[in-house]
Amino acid sequence: MEARVSQSLQLSSWINSDKVVRKPSGLLRFSEKWNEKPRHRIVVSCHLQPRKAARSDRRVQLKVSCSSQNVQASVLESGCFSASIDEIETLKNKAEEVEEYLDGRCVYLVGMMGSGKTTVGRILAETLGYSFFDCDRLIEQAVGGTTVAEIFELRGENFFRDNETEVLHKLSSMHRLVVSTGGGAVVRPINWRHMHKGISVWLDVPLEALVKRITAEGTKSRPLLHEESGDVYDKTLKRLTTLMEKRGENYANASARVSLENIALKREKDVCHITPTEITLEVLIQIENFLKTQRSVVVL
Numbered sequence: 541m542e543a544r545v546s547q548s549l550q551l552s553s554w555i556n557s558d559k560v561v562r563k564p565s566g567l568l569r570f571s572e573k574w575n576e577k578p579r580h581r582i583v584v585s586c587h588l589q590p591r592k593a594a595r596s597d598r599r600v601q602l603k604v605s606c607s608s609q610n611v612q613a614s615v616l617e618s619g620c621f622s623a624s625i626d627e628i629e630t631l632k633n634k635a636e637e638v639e640e641y642l643d644g645r646c647v648y649l650v651g652m653m654g655s656g657k658t659t660v661g662r663i664l665a666e667t668l669g670y671s672f673f674d675c676d677r678l679i680e681q682a683v684g685g686t687t688v689a690e691i692f693e694l695r696g697e698n699f700f701r702d703n704e705t706e707v708l709h710k711l712s713s714m715h716r717l718v719v720s721t722g723g724g725a726v727v728r729p730i731n732w733r734h735m736h737k738g739i740s741v742w743l744d745v746p747l748e749a750l751v752k753r754i755t756a757e758g759t760k761s762r763p764l765l766h767e768e769s770g771d772v773y774d775k776t777l778k779r780l781t782t783l784m785e786k787r788g789e790n791y792a793n794a795s796a797r798v799s800l801e802n803i804a805l806k807r808e809k810d811v812c813h814i815t816p817t818e819i820t821l822e823v824l825i826q827i828e829n830f831l832k833t834q835r836s837v838v839v840l
């Protein structure tokens with residue numbers, strides 16, 4: 541069922557769809573359900589800028605929400621991002637090239653908390669026609685609907701990590717998934733055994749940018765950030781620096797690395813202005829590079 545949900549999200553299949561309802565506000569709404577019984581439903585809302593702009597300037601707000609009667613709503617999550625039509629086309633073309641090499645293998649996004657695994661993961665899944673899963677949400681469900689922060693507080697980090705390993709184990713037997721892992725999933729070698737069944741990508745974001753994102757969002761949902769005292773920016777930076785020192789080598793186990801500093805250099809932009817769509821494109825490029833190299837090694 542998961543695969544069917546994400547396939548219907550492929551941009552080509554819905555953006556040209558006859559079922560799209562156009563409203564004067566510029567809102568396009570597309571709703572689809574499967575089977576005779578309305579068990580699975582997906583709603584895609586797409587805001588096109590109403591003004592007349594050059595094609596490359598027109599931006600699309602994509603909002604995706606999915607629900608299913610037999611899968612809890614938080615598994616099939618909602619997301620929102622903005623991209624130009626040209627960017628979407630470039631992403632789609634790159635995804636088509638990468639799919640040939642990827643051959644249905646899962647993609648695991650790893651990286652520090654706040655590195656954009658969830659944001660980029662959703663776009664990547666949609667672009668590849670894969671299903672998206674967020675490990676933290678799956679752990680919360682496995683433990684009975686409590687939040688990650690509550691699990692840490694009531695059951696401790698080890699209990700959380702055991703559940704994380706179990707979730708990765710289960711996901712590793714599946715195909716065509718993009719998985720957003722928790723920032724600490726890279727520490728246990730057993731988790732790498734599961735993730736290496738697919739392709740792993742490290743979203744490498746400079747600490748200062750991470751701190752800006754996390755403090756803007758609030759640190760409440762991230763229990764490992766509550767151990768320092770003082771100003772929220774300083775203590776978050778301090779804690780992330782310590783975690784990064786411990787985990788840097790672990791992240792480097794990933795099949796591919798996407799460095800925001802490198803993207804910023806390439807695009808002559810500030811790191812903080814690199815969009816999730818630009819990062820997703822780089823993820824696809826790096827996956828392709830890795831898989832091409834792997835293929836050429838096998839041929840030799």
Ligand SMILES: Nc1ncnc2c1ncn2[C@@H]1O[C@H](COP(=O)(O)OP(=O)(O)O)[C@@H](O)[C@H]1O
Nearest residue numbers: 652653654655656657658659753757814815816
């Ligand atoms: N490229 C980006 N530029 C600016 N903010 C971003 C970017 N990617 C993600 N964010 C924001 O950073 C925060 C953390 O992103 P998220 O995807 O939840 O990270 P993770 O899943 O790695 O913890 C969110 O508020 C998100 O909107």
Ligand SMILES: O=C(O)C1=C[C@@H](OP(=O)(O)O)[C@@H](O)[C@H](O)C1
Nearest residue numbers: 652653654676722723724762763
């Ligand atoms: O870095 C970590 O150890 C953690 C990161 C969190 O996930 P995100 O990376 O999605 O924030 C979550 O798994 C938990 O709070 C522990």
